[in-house]
Amino acid sequence: MNPEVELRLFGFGLFPGIEIELLQRFPSYIIRCERTEVALETSVASQVRVTVVR
Amino acid sequence: MLSLQTERQVPRKVVLVGNPNVGKSAVFSRLTSRYVTISNYPGTTVDLFRGRARIQGRDYEFVDTPGIQALHSQSEDEQVTSDVLRNEKPDLILQVADGKNLRRTLLLTAQLSKLKRPLVLALNMKDECDERGIQIDAQALSKRIGVPVVQTTAITGDGFPEIVDHLDSKEFCSLNGHPPSEWVEEILQAVRTEDEGEERWTETKTNLLSAAVVLGALVHLENYLGAWLGLPTLYGLLGNWLQPSETLAGSAREAVRLVIAYLLPVLLPFLFALRSDSRFNERFGIWARKFSTGIPILVVALSVVYQMVGNLGAQILVDILENGVFAGYLTPLLRALVPAGLVHDFLLGEYGAISVGLTYGIAIVLPVVASFFIAFSFLEDSGYLPRLAVLSDRLFRLMGLNGKAFLPMILGLGCVTMATMTTRILNSKKERLIATVLLALGVPCSAQLGVILGIITGISPLATAIIFGTVLLQLFVVGLIFSRILPGKRSDFVLELPPIRYPHWKNIAQKTGLRVKWFLKEALPLFVLGTVILFVLDRLSLLGFLVAGVQPIVTGLLELPSKTATVFFLGFLRRDYGAAGLFDMARNGLLTTQQIVVSLTVMTLFVPCIANFFIVIREQGLRNAFLITAFISGYAIAVGALLNMAINFVGLVL
Ligand SMILES: Nc1nc2c(ncn2[C@@H]2O[C@H](COP(=O)(O)OP(=O)(O)OP(=O)(O)O)[C@@H](O)[C@H]2O)c(=O)[nH]1
Ligand SMILES: [Mg+2]
Numbered sequence A: 001m002n003p004e005v006e007l008r009l010f011g012f013g014l015f016p017g018i019e020i021e022l023l024q025r026f027p028s029y030i031i032r033c034e035r036t037e038v039a040l041e042t043s044v045a046s047q048v049r050v051t052v053v054r
Numbered sequence B: 001m002l003s004l005q006t007e008r009q010v011p012r013k014v015v016l017v018g019n020p021n022v023g024k025s026a027v028f029s030r031l032t033s034r035y036v037t038i039s040n041y042p043g044t045t046v047d048l049f050r051g052r053a054r055i056q057g058r059d060y061e062f063v064d065t066p067g068i069q070a071l072h073s074q075s076e077d078e079q080v081t082s083d084v085l086r087n088e089k090p091d092l093i094l095q096v097a098d099g100k101n102l103r104r105t106l107l108l109t110a111q112l113s114k115l116k117r118p119l120v121l122a123l124n125m126k127d128e129c130d131e132r133g134i135q136i137d138a139q140a141l142s143k144r145i146g147v148p149v150v151q152t153t154a155i156t157g158d159g160f161p162e163i164v165d166h167l168d169s170k171e172f173c174s175l176n177g178h179p180p181s182e183w184v185e186e187i188l189q190a191v192r193t194e195d196e197g198e199e200r201w202t203e204t205k206t207n208l209l210s211a212a213v214v215l216g217a218l219v220h221l222e223n224y225l226g227a228w229l230g231l232p233t234l235y236g237l238l239g240n241w242l243q244p245s246e247t248l249a250g251s252a253r254e255a256v257r258l259v260i261a262y263l264l265p266v267l268l269p270f271l272f273a274l275r276s277d278s279r280f281n282e283r284f285g286i287w288a289r290k291f292s293t294g295i296p297i298l299v300v301a302l303s304v305v306y307q308m309v310g311n312l313g314a315q316i317l318v319d320i321l322e323n324g325v326f327a328g329y330l331t332p333l334l335r336a337l338v339p340a341g342l343v344h345d346f347l348l349g350e351y352g353a354i355s356v357g358l359t360y361g362i363a364i365v366l367p368v369v370a371s372f373f374i375a376f377s378f379l380e381d382s383g384y385l386p387r388l389a390v391l392s393d394r395l396f397r398l399m400g401l402n403g404k405a406f407l408p409m410i411l412g413l414g415c416v417t418m419a420t421m422t423t424r425i426l427n428s429k430k431e432r433l434i435a436t437v438l439l440a441l442g443v444p445c446s447a448q449l450g451v452i453l454g455i456i457t458g459i460s461p462l463a464t465a466i467i468f469g470t471v472l473l474q475l476f477v478v479g480l481i482f483s484r485i486l487p488g489k490r491s492d493f494v495l496e497l498p499p500i501r502y503p504h505w506k507n508i509a510q511k512t513g514l515r516v517k518w519f520l521k522e523a524l525p526l527f528v529l530g531t532v533i534l535f536v537l538d539r540l541s542l543l544g545f546l547v548a549g550v551q552p553i554v555t556g557l558l559e560l561p562s563k564t565a566t567v568f569f570l571g572f573l574r575r576d577y578g579a580a581g582l583f584d585m586a587r588n589g590l591l592t593t594q595q596i597v598v599s600l601t602v603m604t605l606f607v608p609c610i611a612n613f614f615i616v617i618r619e620q621g622l623r624n625a626f627l628i629t630a631f632i633s634g635y636a637i638a639v640g641a642l643l644n645m646a647i648n649f650v651g652l653v654l
Helices: A003-011 B002-008 B024-032 B076-087 B102-113 B126-131 B138-145 B160-165 B182-191 B203-229 B234-238 B248-276 B278-289 B291-337 B342-348 B353-382 B385-398 B403-412 B416-425 B429-442 B446-456 B461-485 B505-522 B524-539 B543-549 B551-557 B564-573 B575-587 B593-605 B610-620 B622-650
Strands: A020-024 A029-033 A036-040 B012-017 B049-055 B058-064 B092-098 B119-124 B134-136 B149-151 B192-194 B494-497
Touching: A003 B102, A003 B494, A036 B385, B012 B024, B012 B076, B024 B049, B024 B058, B024 B092, B024 B119, B024 B160, B076 B416, B092 B102, B102 B119, B102 B182, B119 B126, B119 B138, B126 B134, B138 B149, B138 B182, B149 B160, B182 B192, B203 B234, B203 B248, B203 B278, B203 B291, B234 B248, B248 B278, B248 B291, B278 B291, B278 B385, B291 B342, B291 B353, B291 B385, B291 B446, B342 B353, B342 B524, B353 B446, B353 B505, B353 B524, B353 B575, B385 B403, B385 B461, B385 B494, B403 B416, B403 B429, B403 B494, B416 B429, B416 B610, B429 B461, B429 B593, B429 B610, B429 B622, B446 B461, B446 B575, B446 B593, B461 B593, B461 B622, B505 B524, B524 B543, B524 B564, B524 B575, B543 B551, B543 B564, B551 B564, B551 B622, B564 B575, B564 B593, B575 B593, B593 B622, B610 B622
Parallel strands: B012 B058, B012 B092, B092 B119, B119 B149
Antiparallel strands: A020 A029, A029 A036, A036 B494, B049 B058, B134 B192
């Protein structure tokens, strides 16, 4: 992943092993991480690797 | 002697740091009693604010900073914060945090602890934590990380005595883990419990509220649709009781009619729902960021703002002030007092400081600026704006920007100068430059918007559409071109969406008051100065020479009457003042509709104002500032000439 983007996502508490929720895909991806909603454009969202837990 | 010594002490410097939108500025305002802008979106504060306070016999200097994601982030607002932490060696770092997001908070705490300064952690938004059933054991957390932890609610002042108790703390933070690591999760496990918050409202009630809001919006929209289809409307029905007329009382009646027909049906249920039911807020937040529901919501929101600013402010308030107060009382009174002669002409003549300068500023522009800022502060504090950034992201990407740029662009409708500073939140130099150019080129500030709204009521919808269409198209085209020719890349769109909150009237009032005062201080003197310059030039018969100089452009290329040249000179000071001049000419029948369309388009695309010019110098450097100004002046005239030719060519009758 682009290190700059990685750093920014990091600031939201988004790091390996964290549980996130996907809320929306269009017009932007929106995820919830802790109690924060973060909008991500597709190219960034596609770099976030997840395993579905629910 | 002793007290003298304490007074001479240098104040203890306390720097407020934290993630964006957690309430740093709200905490700062409460500690210092100095108001700084507080809004519900990340990136409100983009510069440092300092405030002194004497608390329990000690002097403190508090510093409010722009929010940061991490200590080593790249955008320029965040750089400001990193710099102050590094260069100013604060006596205390007061980390303000959103208690709902403890993981994020602790990551930043760990980074801050590397600075080796005393630290206090304020977990703000306690009210929202309680509502959501999040409980944090502040004492346990304090033991773990080695510094005082207090829980606060900045909007009520809850927890502030505890902050004050710890302002002299010398404790250093013991966290020194490199995330990602287990320690964060381990602490979260130990100090935080979450259970269902108390449910004051049931799902059914939320559904009822939502239905009421939708119904209100439909009533609002029916006013247009019904008029179009010839059906009865609320606005029409009210006309039976509240008949508008040319008198002052008639204007007031019309205002009441507008408020009842257009504003109350939507705003009452909406405000009630926002205020009382947090589940409704959550639901509205989802609707607003989804495409299918977001667009209808945007339509209603735009229409409500238009009714408030374009109709209530620009038509009725202007009418009351201008015809009622100025033309009705003030000017006749002064005319009677000041005998004919030079002084009379200076104050009340064709280029009179009062009859033109002050009248424009106070009667025509001020009502719009004020009503715009009330509506706009409401939008800011609700948390709606970042959701529009999500909806518009794809459009902005075509212009070499991303959805984040929506924030400075929309702020530009308030004041282009302030918005130019907000471009700091954008993550690359290229984006900042493009946004700065677009702001200066085609985003009319509230003052100018007001004048434009005043003019367009007198012309056809087609002519209005041509003006706005041309300006929007230019924004798009210039963005598109600049994104291709400028070096560098746009950054990826990553934006935090704040929760939808009920806007507090006190904050709206303070913010509006501050901005109106700023307008009076910034613009009004220039309005008067501009008029005085024209008066002097006119007296010395120099105006004729100047006008003759630009004759080929004004009358030749743009086919406008030569008097328009003087108006364009005013536009160099402030383009809204230039637009006000056009307004005056249009009202006196000196311009054909085609000339209104062309001149107004040129004026809207013109360089904004002197204040903006200086800010662009500060943010982008002298060279860029001159290049931008030269580009925009030329471009505005070129577009106007092309537009005029196109209308002639098609043979369009407007
Ligand atoms: N419910 C609640 N809202 C709060 C509290 N503190 C602040 N707010 C709201 O949170 C929003 C953000 O507040 P600001 O003070 O502007 O936040 P900031 O940290 O200065 O934000 P930036 O300058 O953008 O980094 C505003 O709408 C405030 O009214 C609180 O304790 N409870
Ligand atoms: Mg702030």
